[in-house]
Amino acid sequence: MLLGSLDQYLINGLVLGVIYAMVAVGFTLFFGVLNVIKFSHGDVLMAGAFAALIAYISLQNFVSISIWMMVVITTTFAFAAMALFGAIVARFLVLPLRGAPPLNTLLITLMLGLAVREAVRLFYPNGSNPKPFPKLLPDTDIFIFGLEIRHDSLIIIFGGLAAICFLHLLIKKTRLGLSIQAVAQDSETARLMGINFQKIVLGTFALGSGLAALAGVLNGLYYNEINFSMGLLLGVVGFSSAVVGGLGSILGAIIGGFLFALLQTIGAIWFEVPAYKDVFAFVVIIAVMAWRPTGLLAETKSDRV
Amino acid sequence: MPNLLEVDDLYVGYDEADVLSGVSLKVKPGKITCLLGANGAGKTTLIRALLALTPTRQGKIFFDGEEITHQATHNIVRLGISTIPEGRRVFPKLTVIENLLTGAILEKNKRKIGSRIEEVLKIFPQLSDRKKQLAGTMSGGEQAMLSIGRGLMSAPRLLVIDEPSLGLSPLFVKENFKVIRSIKERGITVLLVEQNVKQTLEIADYGYLIAQGKVVASGASAELNKTDQVQLAYFGSKQ
């Protein structure tokens, strides 16, 4: 027996897919340019959602602005705050650890994630409890191809896709993107071309972290609730998606994100107990990894970003 | 005329032992200066030290009178040094055109970039048919052309070339030497690292022979050709 209509499963799956893809792209970017796995990424997503919430609360009290303006301002603030945070983490935590075993970076960022999580829990007023996230998007229904879709879901899906496409174009079509690709493929030769390695690494971490913040905001807009530990599962899912797609490949990360959401959806339809959907998705991902240890779009040493 | 590049008593190493111990050399503007020496002599290490990819332990490096010894690589490159690294090192997942664009990444003027691409494609017409091909899928000879083309894209004052003929067929090697000579004719100063003694000395104006991290002979190409050390190195590399 289905708990909801098939339409709803489909839309829900697409929303989750977009959000996972956005998180996975960050993992793949960081791995691409610096060969590191940054495990605080899920908590950056959470902090981004909280940054948007703080911006909303501060603005709502003393200015009257249109709801769309509010969406733009809060989202921009969350993006900018996390981009800055990402660059700072890269500068003072990740770059100094270059040359140390990769496991160290993984552990340090794991601890950083814990610190961010605990900081929100302790310092945000009543931070251990879930916080309502403002309903900024209209929840009226529209019909497309006979599907009943809520406006907010549609905006979230297209907003997320737009962000991913924007990032893709930035990497493929701009001077900054060319530098990022060059650093990812051969950082030493990139420096010989006159590329400032550190600047590109910081820029990449800023981009990836900003994208995670956007994912956090979309997540908040979708569920209308956020909490200090929301980044835990989203981080693990984003990481698994990036790995299953082939760490280092952006297209792989996007495919991985949607694949994970698809598996969860299948799991949710198949098993009547909702909690089984994650177990099902992870089991399949593990099976895929056993079959293709380097991911679906296998990354070789030279196959970067 | 003042030297474009000057290396003064350079010591460089990777771990404990020095690979270069007290190397000094000068590169005159508008000329081809070559660096000869057997495998493992320290030629690539010297190039890496010039560009600060490997840190210098002692000694000084000047480019156009300015000391560059401990500057960051991208800042050294900005002064007008372009490198064709050992093993070509094209970006494998970038197309031919994108690879060329990385060579001009410091140039903001789109028209200049466009005309440089045209120039490079004129020197290497074979690359014109493969503009959209990924560099990693090309043959060694084509990658060598691309690497040289990429090095020319910044319109450098000094072009550093590390073993361009490594692993190429004799035909390509000959072609390469022709191109290097034409680069000099464009007014670009060249520092050429080679093991191909005979052909190198034919196009170079001045040369240094390095053995075990030290300069063991130097002079104008014609004279250098006659020294015992070069004769030895020549026969050594011929076998």
Ligand SMILES: Nc1ncnc2c1ncn2[C@@H]1O[C@H](COP(=O)(O)OP(=O)(O)O)[C@@H](O)[C@H]1O
């Ligand atoms: N990355 C490295 N780490 C340690 N030793 C190195 C490294 N690169 C080169 N060497 C050593 O330095 C010496 C000189 O090497 P290199 O400069 O590459 O010589 P060449 O270019 O003249 O063939 C060799 O003995 C080589 O083993």
Ligand SMILES: [Mg+2]
């Ligand atoms: Mg060498």
